[in-house]
Amino acid sequence: MKYFLLALFFCFGTATTLRSQSNKLIKELEAQRTTLQKQITETESLLKNTRKDVGSQLNDLASLTGQIEKRKQYIISMNKDVDAINDELYSLGRQLRKLQKDLADKKKKYESSVQYLYKNKSIEEKLMFIFSADDLGKMYRRLRYVREYATYQRLQGEEILKKQEQVTRKRMELSQVKAAKESLLKEREEEKTKLESQEKEKQxxxxxxxxxxxxxxxxxxxxxxxxxxxxxxxxxxxxxxIERARKRAEEEARREEEARRKAESEAGNKKAKSGTPARTARKAKPLERFSMSKADRELSGNFASNRGKLPMPISGSYIIVSHYGEYAVEGLRNVKLDNKGIDIQGRPGAQARAIFNGKVAAVFQLNGLFNILIRHGDYISVYCNLSSASVKQGETVSTKQSIGQVFSDLTDSGRTVLHFQLRREKEKLNPEPWLNP
Incomplete structure (x- = not known):
């Protein structure tokens, strides 16, 4: 009986856990879609009306392409959510069938026990059963049996009620998941319609x-x-x-070598005074060449370990309107672009942000706009197309610190685009795999 009750409580607890897991899954999927939908809604406001000049039209094409890419990603995410919900529906259906089978079994057992008690319902029959025992030991065991059987029957009735509640809850949970799926499918169709409209606009x-x-x-x-x-x-x-960093590293190595020689010399003098025979001086090793100081090497290692986790270099909502590398513009003949970084369009007033702790290596102006280089060990992040700079060369900056305002082109409906590059020394890197959008 004790083990039977433990099994009952275990089943009840498991059903509650599975229900909470199902609700948690739906809430997580809804939260992810809400975040993506918010990003899409915000970025839709970045799209401007098509102007007559070619430059603005080309910019609008880049913005629209970025918006289409984001919407496609959203639809892909919804497809994955539909698959996850289908898996959950299958699991819930299987759980419900098992609960219904358990309920039917318990009802059958309870029916048998009720019939047995009905046949032996009178007190005289129970007393006869007890007192007909051969000795006191058997009499006591029969008395205990009668009591335990009555308790067992009562517990069976309670178990049936609990199992019935579990079945009811599971049915409600199944209904909720089905409703979530129907809502998601409807939203997916709406997004597909919007995507088709944007594709036509792009054409x-x-x-x-x-x-x-x-x-x-x-x-x-x-x-x-x-x-x-x-x-x-x-x-x-x-x-x-890079040359300045190399000189700093060599100077650091030179100082360390001088300190080592001085320590060895002082140790030799102490031995000479104490009468201990001095060892033959070791031949000095040639000075090692380093491209980075110790601090730069540590910072570089920390930066590399954060690949894929670095924040976006622009504040607020954004669209990536031009990706890294050389590529042809879709739909246009003989139009190839070669981007050494990525172009990120944001809202007017957006701030450029440092993607990691580092030191400002350079601040310069070109065509009236500011550009900033920040060194993170042997990695260098580059922020271009700023209307102002709030940092100076040599300053230390921290992750997500604002370093300047991104330029808004008032002749092009306030178009605000940050050009961002990432280098490892002279090597040009694709920034996107390093950022956490």
Whole structure:
């Protein structure tokens, strides 16, 4: 009887746990979708009306493409959520069938026990059963049996009620999950409709740009020329920063070597005074060459260990409108762009933020806009297209610290785009795998 009750409580506790797990799953999926939906809603406001000039149209195409990518990611996320809910529905259905089977078994056993008691319901029959025993030991055992059987029957009735409650709760849970699935499917269809609308809008924009091929090529050449100027300046400053870091490292190594020799010399003098024979001086090792100081090496290791966890370098809502590397613009002939970093569009007033602790290596202006380089060991993050800079060369900055305001182009409906690059010394890296969007 004791083990039977323990099993009952275990089943009841397990059912409660499974129910809470199911509700937790739905809440987690809803929270993830709410976050993604909020991002999409915010970024939709970043899309501007198409203007007549080619440059603005090309910018609008980049913004619209970024919005479409984000919506596609959202739909993919919803597809995964649908699969997860289907798995949960299957699991809940299986649990409900098991509970219903257990309930039927318990009802059958209870029915048998009721019938048995009905046949032996009178007190005289029970007393006869007890007193017909051969000795006192058997009489006592029969008395205990009668009492335990009565208790067992009462507990069986209680178990049936509890099991019935579990079945009812499981049915409600199953109904809630089905409702969540129906809501999700409806939302997915709405998002697909919006995506189709944006795809059509993109095709219209591409067609307009195709009709202005000459102006488009001129705009691409202008953008490429500006990008080359910016990258040449960044490359030069990074080379200078690498050389400064190398000199700092060599100076640190030289001081450490001098300190070591001085310590050895003092130890030798003490031995000479005490009459201990001095050892033959060891030949000095050649000075090792380092590209980084000890502090830079530690900072570099910390930076690398945070790959995929670094914050976005812009405050507020954003869209990545241009990705890293060379790629053709979809729908346009002979239009290729080569991005040494990524372009992130935000709201007017957005701030550029340091992605990690570091030291400002350089602040410079080009075409009237500020650009900032921050060193994180042998990694360097680059923030371009700022209307102002709030840090100076040599300053130490912390993660997410504001370093300047991103420029908003009032001639292009306040378009606000941060150009962001990531380097490891002179090597250009794709920033996206390092950031946590």
């Amino acid at each position: 219209t924009l591409v067609s307009r740009l195709q009709n202005k091929q000459k102006g488009l090529q001129n705009e691409i050449r202008r953008k490429r020329k500006e990008a080359n100027q910016l990258n040449a300046r960044i490359d030069k400053l990074i080379s200078e920063e």
